[in-house]
Amino acid sequence: MTTPTARMLLRRRSLLAGALSLGTALTTLGTGAGRAWAADGPLVSGCEAWGARPPKSPVKVLPARAQKILVHHTATPNVTDYGQAQAFALARIMQADQMDVRGWIDTGQHFTISRGAFVTEGRHGSLAALDSGTQFVEAAHCPGQNTVAIGIENEGTYTTEEPRPEQYATLVALCVRICLQYGIRPYQIYGHRDFHNTECPGDRLYARLPQLRADVAARIGGDPTAPVWPVVGTGEVSERVRVLQYLLVQRGATITPDGAFGPATEAAVRAFQKQIEAAVDGVAGNQTWNQLCAPVAQGAAGEAVTAVQGRLTGLGFPTTADGVFGPGTAAQVTAFQGSRGLPQDGVVDARTWSRLIA
Numbered sequence: 001m002t003t004p005t006a007r008m009l010l011r012r013r014s015l016l017a018g019a020l021s022l023g024t025a026l027t028t029l030g031t032g033a034g035r036a037w038a039a040d041g042p043l044v045s046g047c048e049a050w051g052a053r054p055p056k057s058p059v060k061v062l063p064a065r066a067q068k069i070l071v072h073h074t075a076t077p078n079v080t081d082y083g084q085a086q087a088f089a090l091a092r093i094m095q096a097d098q099m100d101v102r103g104w105i106d107t108g109q110h111f112t113i114s115r116g117a118f119v120t121e122g123r124h125g126s127l128a129a130l131d132s133g134t135q136f137v138e139a140a141h142c143p144g145q146n147t148v149a150i151g152i153e154n155e156g157t158y159t160t161e162e163p164r165p166e167q168y169a170t171l172v173a174l175c176v177r178i179c180l181q182y183g184i185r186p187y188q189i190y191g192h193r194d195f196h197n198t199e200c201p202g203d204r205l206y207a208r209l210p211q212l213r214a215d216v217a218a219r220i221g222g223d224p225t226a227p228v229w230p231v232v233g234t235g236e237v238s239e240r241v242r243v244l245q246y247l248l249v250q251r252g253a254t255i256t257p258d259g260a261f262g263p264a265t266e267a268a269v270r271a272f273q274k275q276i277e278a279a280v281d282g283v284a285g286n287q288t289w290n291q292l293c294a295p296v297a298q299g300a301a302g303e304a305v306t307a308v309q310g311r312l313t314g315l316g317f318p319t320t321a322d323g324v325f326g327p328g329t330a331a332q333v334t335a336f337q338g339s340r341g342l343p344q345d346g347v348v349d350a351r352t353w354s355r356l357i358a
């Protein structure tokens with residue numbers, strides 16, 4: 001959740017009492033549409049269960065798996081009402097805010113976990129897409145990531161307080177389910193602030209993310225260590241600057257990848273940061289790298305591939321720098337991954353990127 005919405009939700013607190021009674025009525029009606037996964041996931045109440053309005057226009061279902069999970073907090077009060085009616089009321093308030101105030105077609109996020117650990121579907125179709133394991137609903141929870149990342153909102157404000165243990169346990173269970181369905185690795189669980197200029201999901205919940213990745217990894221396996229990105233700014237001359245420049249060119253910048261971070265590169269970084277609504281400081285850090293380092297695999301072409309090929313060669317895995325990710329590049333990526341103890345799948349994901357520029 002971003003700050004403006006949070007403020008709006010706080011202003012709307014007074015509406016909550018009225019919405020609560022409506023939620024109770026809906027519960028009584030027993031429209032219990034949702035999914036329960038006895039073995040590996042929590043019950044999720046679908047849009048019809050909590051009384052969602054229809055979307056303004058059809059939601060976009062992408063024929064692709066989600067690549068990562070972004071954790072948010074709603075920045076609403078840390079209520080002590082842990083009932084399902086509160087969860088349903090929150091879902092309706094968020095949808096109304098996002099459709100009426102922000103002008104979106106529907107709820108922004110895919111799922112919400114209430115303080116009482118009830119899970120609701122956000123954007124229509126999110127649950128069916130998750131069940132398919134092969135489709136993904138385009139959302140509106142983080143600029144630059146809405147076509148690749150699942151967004152999970154956690155009810156509450158976690159700047160100085162911790163989520164309730166029940167809420168956190170449900171977050172773990174939901175992440176496990178999503179990771180299994182989409183083949184997401186536990187390290188690919190991030191906070192909203194890793195991509196966007198926001199405090200979300202609050203300092204305390206953000207500080208729990210290494211534990212969350214580890215708890216998910218304990219259930220499904222894999223190394224939960226998230227990438228660590230360098231801070232690269234004006235004056236630096238290096239191969240990682242060259243990678244940065246190639247990635248910026250891939251996103252439309254007109255600069256020369258010469259490995260020297262000068263005024264043109266700084267301007268390109270600022271323009272990109274503005275475009276993806278990161279903090280605009282002209283220095284490539286966590287948000288900039290996370291947004292730039294999209295996965296590339298066999299079949300891809302362009303400057304990002306050229307950057308990969310250049311680094312592979314520089315690190316002792318000679319690769320023709322033709323900008324086309326063919327079998328030869330895939331073989332060298334796989335060899336490089338083996339040398340660094342990474343899963344050898346030939347896909348340059350965020351962790352492989354981070355090792356290429358380390």
Ligand SMILES: [Zn+2]
Nearest residue numbers: 001072192200
């Ligand atoms: Zn957020």
